[in-house]
Amino acid sequence: MTRYVYDFTEGSMEQKELLGGKGANLAEMTNLGIPVPPGFTITTEACRAYLADGDVPAGLDDEIDEHVAALEQAMGRTLGDKDDPLLVSVRSGGKFSMPGMMNTVLNIGLNDESVEGLAALTGNPRFAWDSYRRLVHMFGSTVLGLDDEHFEEAIDAAKEAKGTTDDLDLDTDDLKALTERYKELIEQDSGAPFPQDPREQLRASVIAVFDSWNGDRAVLYRRRERIPDDLGTAVNIQAMAFGNRGDSSGSGVAFTRDPATGEQGVYGDYLQNAQGEDVVAGIRNTLSLSDLEALDKKSYDELLGHMQRLEHHYRDMCDIEFTVEDGKLWMLQTRVGKRTAAAAFRIANDFLDEGLITEDEALLRVTGEQLAQLMFPNFDSDGERTLLASGMSASPGAAVGQAVFDSATAVRKAEAGTPVILVRRETTPDDLHGMVAANGILTSRGGKTS
Structure with missing residues (x-):
């Protein structure tokens, strides 16, 4: 029988065709000893089988259950536990990077009972309800395909009633009311209530990621980037790291070199008290990555060390996503970063001077498309x-x-x-x-x- 699920400890950066770029790189970082929240990857083969047959392949549900059980044991928490719930993310990841084109769902495992348990466990009810409202929003718009504008209108109305434009000004009661409004929208627009069973949430999210491979925006992106349509996407299921637990937490995106110029330095964005989707969505103005040093020097120094190690390991400029949870740094993704033509020239030359690549490799690092960009x-x-x-x-x-x-x-x-x-x-x-x-x-x- 075909095997469809691999733990992060079992993969490597060479397996992008099977594990997708994100899954292969999460496995590589795990095996390098870099702090990555534990998890597992459902292969691109499973996606292709699903798209061909219209149903999940035989044995996949059992494999997922086995790996969830192993993740529960590793984390000391149980998916669906009302007092100390394990929460997971579900993210896509094809062989080639397609940022934002396929589906992501965070905080899977929360429901009307476990949100109260999370609030009591952490002593931070605002964090618990902020996480729950994010799940309900993502599940409605991403998994069920409901109109995202309805959810955006609801949060805008909540902020207007509060007299603010900032999500962070919404308190626990505001977020409770917003979550209830989101649940009303789901039942109103889909005809069914938001699912309280975490296993149902997880399975539906995996299927939504598979389906998103053939979504309009993913098809358009592949056509534009000349990515084959028959590759399918992997699905990464990972224990949550929370950047929204307060001002000692946050999420960010970092580059090991400036993707615009190729210069060495500290480049990227950071957002306090935020989950990763907030950074790339642009819903709040970010801080520069260098501002993290003043906020949390320990995490900042650790991040710079991991960035240098990854750049030398991959022998290329890396694009990195990370989260800080109560002062603990977690690395959520790395990949070879996109860059301008000017940056491609400079990075190739600098890596050659540093002895990281050969002359032949340096020449291959600059594409014809990048040469054309010089004519912009x-x-x-x-x-x-x-x-x-x-x-x-x-x-x-x-x-x-x-x-x-x-x-x-x-x-x-x-x-x-x-x-x-x-x-x-x-x-x-x-x-x-x-x-x-x-x-x-x-x-x-x-x-x-x-």
């Missing part, structure tokens, strides 16, 4: 300028176009021959078609990595 338009450095506003650049080049405020309009006008700039509060993966159509993108909040 730029602002005339000698031209007259009138400063209208300032912001943070997140990609190379310059763009001119008519401002539009939703992706559908961007696509319609671009198809009619009008160059457009897509202006959004923040972009989401559902904006991909508008982002592809636009000459440039401007957001009012977020950071370099969102």
Whole structure:
């Protein structure tokens, strides 16, 4: 019988075709002794079998149960326990990186009983209810495919009633009420209540990740990036690390070199009291990674050490996701980072000088597509300028176009021959078609990595 599930301790970076890029790299970091929350990976073979037959392959449910039991033993907690629940994340991860294009669900295992247990156990009811409302929101929009705008309208209404624009100003009672509103939306829009059984939550989330391989935005992204359609995605199930437990916690994204220029230094974004999705979603303005040093020097120094080790191990610039939970650093992902053409030239040359790669490897590190990027338009450095506003650049080049405020309009006008700039509060993966159509993108909040 085909084996479909591998523990992080069993894989390696060489198994991206089977375990996906994320799963293979989580296994590699685990085996390097880098602090990674324990977990396991469901293979791309399982996804392909599911997509071919329309049902999970025989034996997969039993394998998942076995690995959940092993994870429960390792963590000393039980999925669904009402007093001390094990909570897990479910994340996609194909052979090639497709950031934001497929589904993620966090905090699986919470329900109406275990949220009270988590609140009592941690002495932090706000954290418990913040985690629960995130699960209900993600499950509704991601697993059930309900309109995300309904959930966003609900949290915006809660903040407006509180007289704030910041999620962090919502207290425990606000978050309880918001969670109940989310549950009402799920029952109203789907015809069924939010599932209280953590096993049902987990199974539905795994299937949702499989299905997201053929979602519209994933198909569009693969077409644009020339990624084959028949690879399938792996699914990573991992014990939760919580960046939303208070100001001594947070989440961030780091690069071992500047992806815009290739310079060595400290580059990335950090967000206190936040889960990882908050950083890449751009729902709050981030701090620079260097600000973490003043907030938590121990975690900052550990992070820099892991970054250097990973860069030397992979012999390339790495893109890293991490979480700090009450002062404890956890590494959640690493991959070879995307970069501009200018950065590709510089990084290849620097790695050659440092003896990490050969001349032949250095030449192969710069692609034809990156060479074409050098022809992107730029602002005339000698031209007259009138400063209208300032912001943070997140990609190379310059763009001119008519401002539009939703992706559908961007696509319609671009198809009619009008160059457009897509202006959004923040972009989401559902904006991909508008982002592809636009000459440039401007957001009012977020950071370099969102």
